[in-house]
Amino acid sequence: MKRMWEWVKRRLSRDEEWREEIESHLAMREEWHLGRGSTEEEARAAARKQFGSPLAAAEQVRAVHIRPWVESAMQDAAYALRGFRRAPGFTLVACLTIAVGIGASTAVYSVIDPLLFRRLPYPRDNQLVSLGYFGPVDSNEFNVVASYLEWKKQQTAFQAMTSMRPGEHCDLLEGTAPVRLDCYRVEANFLKTFGAAPARGRDFTADDDRPGAPEVALISWGLWRSAFGGSEAVIGKTVTVDDQPVRVVGVLGRDFEMPQRGEVEIMMPERLDTRQGRARNASSFLRTFARLREGVSMEEARARMEPLFEATARVDVPAELRSEVRLVVRGLRDRQIHEVKLASWMLLGAVMGLLVAACANVANLLVARAAARRRELALRAAIGASRARLVRQTLTESLMLGLAGCVAGCGIGWALLRILVSLAPEGLLRLREARMDARVLAFALAASAASALLFGMAPALERPRVEAMTAWSAAGPARTLFRRVLVAAQVAISLVLLTGASLLVRSLWKLESEPLGFDGEHVVAASLAPRTRHYPTAAARTAFFNELERRLGRIPGAGSFALTDSLPPAGGEMGRPYSNIRIEGHPPVAQNGGMVLFRWVTPGYFETMGIPIVAGRGFREEERGAGEPPLILSAGLARRLFGREDPIGKHIDLEASGHWCTVVGVAGDVKNSGLREAPDPEYYRLRMKTEAPGGLDVAAVYRTPLDRATLGRWIRREVRELDPALPVTIASMDERVGRLRQQPRFVASLVTVFAGLGLTLAAVGLYGVLSFVVAQRTREIGVRMAMGARPGKIALEVEKYAGTWTGIGVAAGAAGSVALGRAMRGLLFGVSPYDAGSLIVAAGVLAAAAALAALVPAWRAARVDPAVALRHE
Amino acid sequence: MKPREPYRNRIEMVQGTLDMLILQTLKWGAQHGYGIGQAIRAGSEDVLRVETGSLYPALHRLEKQGWVKSEWGQSENKQRAKYYALTAAGRKHLAAEQSRWGRVSAAIASLMKTQRSEA
Amino acid sequence: MKRGDRLQGSLDLLVLKTLQKGANHGFGITVHVQEVSGGLLRVEEGSLYPALHRMEREKLIAGAWRTTENGRRARFYKLTAAGGRRLAEEEANWASVALGVERMLRPA
Incomplete structure (x- = not known):
């Protein structure tokens, strides 16, 4: 090994050595002349004259060593080319074979590279981590405000910790028509933690981030170019976001990327309220990220966070979920790519x-x-x-x-x-x-x-x-x-x-x-997401839903129709803890049961979606007025709650709230969490005429002989008459499932x-x-x-x-x-x-x-x- | 590494020596290229062989220096051939080269003769 | 054209012969040749080094840095076994050239 190193060193210093050799010759010649009585100057001149150009000599020495190498390389290449020309068939096949291999791997690599190997677009990206609670309620780690504030105060593993709210839509009123945009609320130190800075204007300050401070916003580079023509005048301008005046303070960098790779167009301060009661902050959802301290490893950070996690989880995580929630601290890259x-x-x-x-x-x-x-x-x-x-x-x-x-x-x-x-x-x-x-x-x-x-x-x-x-x-x-x-x-x-x-x-x-549990053929769904501020009271919501149902239900020739708050598969809703369910006359159900999905549907839902009622009956129109609310369980949930017992007619309190429902039927299982997973337990509530469910999201489903475009036009017209600012997404169920x-x-x-x-x-x-x-x-x-x-x-x-x-x-x-x-x-x-x-x-x-x-x-x-x-x- | 052939096939004459030998051959009268080659071979009793590849460049060089001059003529077997003849300058150059050769070969010989030391 | 006037072709011979007497550096070789030939033969110093390196590549000689008696660092070359064989060939070659030329020059 040492000899090899010396060999390399010698190779590298060869030029030096050649020059030195010639210099030593000149020196000796000078000495020789000096010995014959010349002055130093004469000796030097004579030696140079006798030798000729030392540079030329060194060049020739180099040629002695280099030329044969270059020549033989050229010879090899020429020889190879001759050989290839003599065997064109072999050459073609060999080239094609290797080209197929290289071509396929290059194409795949170009797809994989940005996923697996690229650096994240943040400085020292390997210090960035995503952390939080991980439990059956979400596919990524999350946090709640109460715990986060605690963690941030007491942690020792990170140089900085920051948070953001899950993305939402917001409406920017700029000019005449409102535009629906992707908005995020983030903590003031958000950009700084990721090592990013606005391209124009300024970052958020701690003052911006206080509850009650005047609203400010950073806009994305893309929005800046498209909506404001890239004009510097946008800084300091007040725009209207969700009916509120908001002052634009800066523009995000062109390459800025949200850490969970979501689209962002408007970013506003999160304004966490530290003074609010713990209970309220415990149900307030966050995503949390942090930057590791210099020299602290991921494992060490995890170990240091563990006691904090234990302490806050005991207070902030509902008892029935506690044993199913754990701490996750993982690299940001890990979070980004784990699915693919x-x-x-x-x-x-x-x-x-x-x-x-x-x-x-x-x-x-x-x-x-x-x-x-x-x-x-x-x-x-x-x-x-x-x-x-x-x-x-x-x-x-x-x-x-x-x-x-x-x-x-x-x-x-x-x-x-x-x-x-x-x-x-x-x-x-x-x-x-x-x-x-x-x-x-x-x-x-x-x-x-x-x-x-x-x-x-x-x-x-x-x-x-x-x-x-x-x-x-x-x-x-x-x-x-x-x-x-x-x-x-x-x-x-x-x-x-x-x-x-x-x-x-x-x-x-x-x-x-694999049976999905419903029949998506000929089913068209129209999804709507009304804004809360337009329907602030329960009465307004109820009126809106009743009117929506009336209008959408009157489309001629549309077939069977129903309203629901979410669509299978992947209902998207968070569900409720299984352990909250009480059955009249039964001992409490098991402590750990994960989450149970639920939907608010109108009576036509099961027929429209092709979900079979396997026991009991479906909902009836006349039940929508008043009385004890009827309940339909999925077969899986019924089996879990009642085993071999007949669930029909049983009374259930779904949220340990003293609010009892009667089981009237059992519906077939639906694969809500995707094709690979076992069906999630699920129950259905009837949408009452008198009282709308809490959420505003709503979807209309039709089992229809009409084609999607025709029906879509009808639906859009009806919705426009009801609420002109409400966008509609139309998709066939087959498309949703196909995805x-x-x-x-x-x-x-x-x-x-x-x-x-x-x-x-x-x-x-x-x-x-x-x-x-x-x-x-x-x-x-x-x-x-x-x-x-x-x-x-x-x-x-x-x-x-x-x-x-x-x-x-x-x-x-x-x-x-x-x-x-x-x-x-x-x-x-x-x-x-x-x-x-x-x-x-x-x-x-x-x-x-x-x-x-x-x-x-x-x-x-x-x-x-x-x-x-x-x-x- | 280039394969080494037996030295006999490979007699290298330094350029000045070849020039001198050509001039020496022409001392006896004009001659064409082939004749010069034959004369060198015969004169050295088969020890020296001049390759065509080096003979003709040498002739051109000598002509350019004004030591030989050329003229088209007919060979014994009725073939057109270029005949080279010595000029006066060439004769003088030959004399100088001959004496130089004598000194140089003597010097080399003396170098060759020096005793081998305890290397 | 100048090269031909010097003893370019015999440079290898002179160098190898000199080294046969013992390892020497480039300068020593020029001095030795000049002295032994009574100043008649002179090695062109600029072309000596390319020749030395070429012969080293051909493994006829082997070079190594050493100190001269005057305490100066210089690269010393010594003859290898292959160099000895080459020297014998060169000497024979020279002898036959000299013989041939002698025959040509002797007055007929």
Whole structure:
């Protein structure tokens, strides 16, 4: 190691050394002249004159060392080019193979890179963490104001801690029409914690953030350009947001990103009220982020926060949820990518497998070619080319192939990326951000170089043997073994890819056929989100809903119709703790039960959505006046609450509030949390004519023979007449459901494509090896045929040969597939990761492909003409 | 590393030496290129062989220096050939080169003869 | 054109021969050649170093930094086994050239 370092140092200081040598010569000459009575000046002049230009001499010395190197590199390149021109078929196939590998991996990498590897757009981004309570109520960690204030006061792990409210819509009145925008309320130190600053104007101050302070806002760069024409005059201007005057104090940076990657257009101070009672602040929702102190690790921060968490959770988390809530402290990047991490790695893995298969293939081609060129190489070795020189020669060839493959691969990658972007479901993998940038090109280049070394190593390590010149001998046993191992490796990789694809496709089938619990066909939903300030009182809300129901229900020919406050799947509502439910005459239900979803619906809901009533009856129109409210349970909830007992007619208090409902029916389970999850327990409340539910969100659902556009026009017209400022979103239920299936469908089809490519490569590789083996053994086959061997037997032997090595590959691949299955468990649905069926299908496909690949060489072997073969030199 | 061939195939004459030998050959009368080559070979009794590749550049160089002059003529077997002849300047240069060769070869010889030390 | 007038072609021979007597540095080689030839042969100093490095690359000689008796650092070269063989070839080559030229020049 030390010697190597010295060698490197010497190499680097060579120029210095050459100059020093010449200087020492001049000095000695000067001395020599001095010894003969010259003055110092004369001596120096004489020495210089005698020597000529020291610079020119040093330059010539350098040329002695550098030129041979450059020349031989050029020679190698020229030689490689000549070789490629002589074998255009080989060159084309090799280039294409490597280009496919590079292209696919580059495209996938350009999608994955911004997700997995990019830095977050904040300085020292690895210090940023997201923290909070994590429980069954939300998919991300959250906080409540009371706890947050406590944490902020007492924590020791962070330089800064900041918070924001979940995003909301707000209406900006600028000009005549209101625009609905994405708004966030954040703490005054929010930007500072992330190391960001406004691009124009100023940041929020502590004064802005006090309750009752005049409202100020930061606007996004995009909003600044679009709504205010990028004018500096916007700073200090007062605009109207949600009917309130708000002064714009600054503009966010062009690249500023919210930490949970939401869209932001207007940012206003959060104005947490520290003086409010703890109870009120405990139900006030927040997201909290922090920046780690210098030298404090994530684990340490977690450990330091744990006691604080324990203390506040005891006070602020409702008792019934406490045992299900834990502390989460994780990197911001982790929070951002955790949903797509598995799918991303899966794709990257698949495409890397493909690249390795392509490398194995090219290596195989190169080894075959090297075998054909054995005599040429041996000749070159015999006339004095050193081993190192020959290795360099072969590596030059591979690098040139790799480079050509890289150029072509970038083209393919670019095209693939375009296709990916157009195929991928909206919002998945953030494809919008995927592009071929310098990082991606660097990746392609690195991948090509690595591949070139990988596939170039095999032939480069072949020692050219002098014997090879003298006789037409079969390739040495080691060499053929190596080629077979390559083929087996390729088969193994393809098997892993195929098994992965097969597992994904099978889970996709399961997903597609998984009953949702409702029938979305011909169901159209119109969602509305009225603003609270327009309907401030319960009476106003009730009037609005009744009028809405009347108007939307009168659309001619619209079919069955109902109102609900939320739509399956993924109801979106937070639900209520299971443990709050009381049943008359029963002991209290279990302490830990997670959350129960609920919906407020009109009687037509079950019919419209196609949700079956499995026991009892549905809601009735006449129940909407007064009396004890009726209740419908989902089958899952009914089973959990009552077991085998009949729930119909039982009295239930849903929120431990002394407010009793009567169970009138049981509805089928609905997959609310997505296709993969078990159905959530759920209950339905009837929307009363006399008293509207608390929330304002409402959706109208129709089971309709009309097409979406026609119905949509009707709905919009009715809503406009009711409230002109109220936007309407129209979607068919099939679309909503389809979105759930899009990601698995996308991942499955990509992996299938990669598996198909891998399979093709493996088949081509096997074909290449077999052709080579048959060509090599032509004479032997000829002799055996001359001695009476039947052609069928010869062909069978070739097939058997293929079978052996495919078998070995399959065995190795099976082991890999099991490992893969474990890794991708999270992407599977209804299929065991060790699903034998998938493995068998994959192996079967591979075996068929291998048999097919062996067919032509086998047929060729069987048709060997002994007379010709024996003359075959 | 370049393969080494047996030295006989590879006699390198320094350029000045070749010039001198050509001039020496032309002392006996004009001659064409091929004839010069043959004469050197014969004169050195097969020890020196001049390659065509170095002979003709040397002739052109000598002509440019004004030491030889050329003229088209006919060879013994009726072929057109360029004949080179020594000029007066060439004769003088030859004399100078001959004496220099004598001194230089003597010097090299003395260097060669010096005893091998205990290296 | 100038190169031909000097003994460029025999530079290797002179250097190798000098080193046969013991390791020496570039300056020492020029001094030695000049002294032994009585000032008749002179190594062109500017082209000596490229030649030395070329021969080192060809592994005919091996160089190493050492201190001269005057306490000056200089790169000393010594003949390798391959260099010894090359020297023998060069000497034979020289001998036959000299022989050939002698024959040409001797008055017929």
